[in-house]
Amino acid sequence: MDNTVNLAQADSADNTPFLKRLFRMRETGLIVIILALFLIMSFASPYFLTWANMRAMSMAFAVDGLLVIGMTILLISGGIDLSVGSVTALAMVIAGWLFLSGVNPWVASAMAIALCTGIGAFMGFFVTRVGLHHFIVSLAIMVIARGACLLFTGGRPLGLYTLPPEFKFIGQGTIGPIPIVIVIFLVFVIAFDFMLRRTTMFRKVFYTGSNEKAAAYSGIRTKKVIFLTTTLCSTLCGIAGIIYMARFGSAQPTFGLGLELTIIAAAVIGGASLNGGSGSILGAILGVILLSLVSSSLALLDVSVYWQDIIRGSILLAAVTIDHYLNKRRG
Amino acid sequence: MNIVMQDVILKIENLSKSFGPVKALRGVNFELKKGEIHAIAGENGAGKSTLMNVIDGILQPDSGDIVLDGKAVKISSPTMAQQLGIGFVHQEIALCPDVSVAENIFMATTNVSRSWLMDYKKLEREAVDVFRQLSDIDPSVLVKNLSISNQQLVEIAKALTLDCRILILDEPTAALTETEAQTLFGIMRNLADQGISIIYISHRMVEIFDNCDRVSVFRDGQHIVTNDVADIQPSDVVNAMVGRVIDNLYPEKAAEGAISEETVLKVKGLSEVTRFHDVSFELKKGEILGIAGLIGAGRSEIVKGICQLEGDVTGDVWLNGEKLALRNYQDSIAKGMVYLSEDRKGDGVFLDMSIASNVSALKVEQVAGPLGLIQTGAEEAQAEALGRKLNLKCGSLSDPVSSLSGGNQQKVAIAKMLSVNPRLIFLDEPTRGVDVGAKSEIHKILRDLANDGVGIVVISSELPELIGVCDRVLVVREGRISGQVTGEEMTEENIMHLASVTDAQASVA
Structure with missing residues (x-):
């Protein structure tokens, strides 16, 4: 214990070679896994590397991507939302119902x-305010919102011809060759990824999730932060629901059953922790892409749909296990 | 002292243990005699915990022997350590809060029991027996309703039910007040007289010299010296721990005339519904004010009330002559009044976040541009400047705080306070769990800040610290200020008297 200032080392430590730092990043x-899968599939199926398939695949994860953004931010703040699937469906159903009742579709949306x-x-x-756990509250809302969907539609899809x-x-629609859905997706991803990394507003989300009490003792209004991240997640569900409605031209009361698990899995594969305090938008999006790629690959390879959930669940378990050990080694 | 039997019960020979490149223990030798209280002293990272974890079977040594009763043994797990009669009371209390004291004690016994069915009657009898010698805790109350010191006793009882012959206590008094600690020492001596050997880990010289038979000092993974406490001085132990001579444990007090007439903080008639009543005091510029009191007396509550962290507070507060009307802690930070929490890991730092983002947390806006965008460069520069000022030892500023030692984590927490250029800092147990070297550095920092005109209020359960660091000490008892001491009056006896004697008792005496 001498009195040298070891901070001088800080500069050198920060100059870890770029490649090494890149290698250490979860993203x-x-x-690498996504590219490998991509490569394998290009050989395995002649239909894989076609424009139509690429487009279908990206459309499939694009809207879910909005949900995963909201979920990741909520997970970082220490919360969780099981209601994303039903709230998305509810947005669709309410907007569709209002439209059929004669409301302008934009206003209805x-x-x-x-x-x-x-x-x-x-x-x-x-x-x-009441002090209940996210898990329980959102579980209740999941059931209530699904019930409302069925109530408004009588259980049948609303055709919005x-x-x-x-x-x-x-x-x-498309802009040139690129679907509007993808454009919206990219705008959201880039905007939220940037904000999460750089803004003071979202830094407070990290502080709150990392240690809520320490955040409160740093003068951060943690309740407000959690309130806002919870609200944001549902807002994004609403937007996703409207995009789905525009895409399908119908409102389906049973849409998104079990979707919450896919979304949470994607966020966790992408590095979000259920204990709060960590996660990234880019990682979560890659998680969604991976899960979606696996699904469509299995479909192309004629694997029974019944296998798909088993395989997706195994991927989640594998990803989280690997990460756990990597973190342990680093710590 | 009164060691009747001098047989060596436990012998550690040439023990080494490495974690990757870090050599935590290098060829350590250590002897524990039957019926002695053996203190182990050393700074954080000296290897004390590693050695204890090896003895308790949590860690396996790379080389070297553990000899128990003359036989070399391999202790492969804590369960095996229990069977060999080794009990370990960890620093952190690990009890189930929602079940009774007796059931908590059953936990360990049940775990090693070979029978298939629970014998509740026998266990309950044992629990009562164990407590008869320890204290008058009712075994049927829930653990969460006990004070911290009584919870500590339950931990000890838990170890004792396993018929242990060696009891390891890791800083058991960290969360105790003086009186509670004294009770514990009485129990320890009692156990030692029954032939149980106690390994007692502590930073506090007074405790070691008043209550232990021998002391071993560790530094940098090596055993430095073992001595009878009767043969050496506290300063010898401190010097052996630090590896250099510490002339003065505490910095100089405020120089003549350094305390100005200017008032930094004035509190008048501050009350909270249940926790404290009619608290009034002043803090002068250049002065370090201490607040003493038993745990639960309301020390922390008063300062948290002043900066609106918690509680429903009435009364008036002036900061540098300006009357404050704070609505919440954010307002307090904005006025330059900040609070360093007593529970560093619980609510002082963000363990899994980087050092730089910990330092900036109090006002992230300071390191952000006009659009609320955080400038990583500015953030690191802030952390580096404050880190230099506080002599923070770290690898990279982007490392998580969990990678630092206790003392350096505390420096990060203090850097966080300093990041807003505060006019007044309340420090609650600023050196808890911090090693001797870092401790005296922190004390010096406090004095420097006071000399620069920053108001410093220190709360501490360690009376020598308050006496060593502060210019004046307020004593709180049952939510009221029961008195203050300054200059020559600042003695442990005077403070303890004010902290624990009720007015009725005082008038009788």
């Missing part, structure tokens, strides 16, 4: 998104 590992935001705020209230083309354009 890199995921990209705005109202549905507002309703979802309200649901998020409602859950946030129960978590932060009269949706104006400019509305359907959100879900079905």
Whole structure:
């Protein structure tokens, strides 16, 4: 214990070679796995590397990507939301129902998104003011929202054949060769990834999730943070629901059954911790891409759909196990 | 002292243990006699915990022998250590809060029991027996309703039910007040007289010299010296621990005239519904004010109340002459009044986040640009400047705080306070779990800050620390200020008297 200032070493330690740092990042590992799978599939199936398949695959994960953004931010703040699947379906159903009742589709969509935001705020209230656990509150909302979907539709899908083309354009149109859905997805991903990394607002989300009490003792209004992340997650569900409605041209009350598990799995594969305090948007998106790629590969290879859940569950377990050991070694 | 039997019960020979490149223990030798209280002293990272974990079977040594009763043994797990009669009371209390004291004690016994069915009657009888010699805790109360010191006793009882012959106590008094600690020492001596050998890990010289028979000092994974406490001085132990001569454990007090007439903080008639009543005091510029009191007396509650961290507080507070109307802790930070928490790991730092982002946490906006975008460069520069000031030892500023030693973690927590250029800092147990070297550095930092005109209020359960560091000490008892001491009056006896004697008792005396 001499009095040397060891901070001088800090500069050299930060200059870890770029490649080494890249290697250590979780995102890199995921990209490698995705590329490997991509390569294998290109040989395994002649249909894989076709424009139509690529497009179908990216459409499949693009909208889920919005949900995974909300979920990741919520997980970082220390929460969880089991209601994403049903709230997404509810947005679709409410907007569709309003439209069939004669409301302008844009207004109907705005109202549905507002309703979802309200649901998020409602859950946030129960978590932060009443003091219940996210898991229980969102479990209740999951069931309630699904019930509301069935109530509004009588359990049958609402056909929205009269949706104006400019509305359907959100879900079905393209800019050049690129689907609008993908554009929306990319905008959200880039915006939220940047904000999460750089803004003071989202840094407070990390502080809160890492140690809520320490955050409170640092003058951060942790309840407000958790309230907002809970609300944001539901708002994104609303937006996703509207995009799905525009894409399918219908509102399905049973849409997104079990979706919450896929979304949570993707976020966790991408590095989010259920204990809060860690996670990244890029990682979570890669998680969603991986799961979606696996699903479509299995379909192309004619693997029974019944196998798909088993395989996806195993991937989740494997990813989390590997990460656990990597973290242990680093710690 | 009164060691009747001098047989060596446990002998460690040439023991080494490495974690990767770090040599935690290098060829350590150690002897424990039957019926003695053997203190182990050393700074954090000296190898004390590693050695204890090896003895308890949690870790396996790379080389060297453990000899128990003259036979070399291999202790492969804590369960095996229990069977060999080794009990370990860890520093952190690990009890189930929602079940009774008796059931908590059953936990360990049940685990090693060979019978298939639980014999509740026998266990309950044993629990009562164990407690008869320890204290008057009712074995049927829930652990969460016990004070920390009584919980510590339950931990000890748990170890004792296993018929242990060697009892390891890892800083058991860290969470205890003086009186509670004294009770514990009485129990320890009692156990030693019954032939149980106690290994007692502590940072506190007073405890070691008042209560132990021998002391062994460790430094950098090596055994430095073992001596009868009667033969050496506390300063010898401290010097052996640090490996250099520490002339003064505590920094100089405020120089003549350094305490100005200017008032930094004035508190008048501060009350909280249940926790404290009618608290009034002042803090002058250049002065370090201490707050003493038993645990639960309301020390922390008062300062948390002043900066609006918790509680429903009434009364008036002036900071540098300005009357404050704080609505919450954010307002307090904005006015430059900050609180360093007593529970570093629980609520002081973000263990899994980087050092730099810990330091900036109090006001992240300071290291952000106009759009609320965090400038990583500015954030690291802030952490580096404060780290240099506090002599922080770390690898990289992007390492998580969990990678640092206790003393350096505390420096990060203090750097966080300093990041907002505070006008007043409340420090609650600023050196708890910090080794001697870092401790005296922190004390010096406090004095430097006071000399720079920053208001410093220190709460501590360690009376020598308060007496050594502060210019004046307020004593709190049952939510009220029961008195203050300054200059020559600052003695442990005076403070303890104010902290524990009720007015009725005082008037009788």
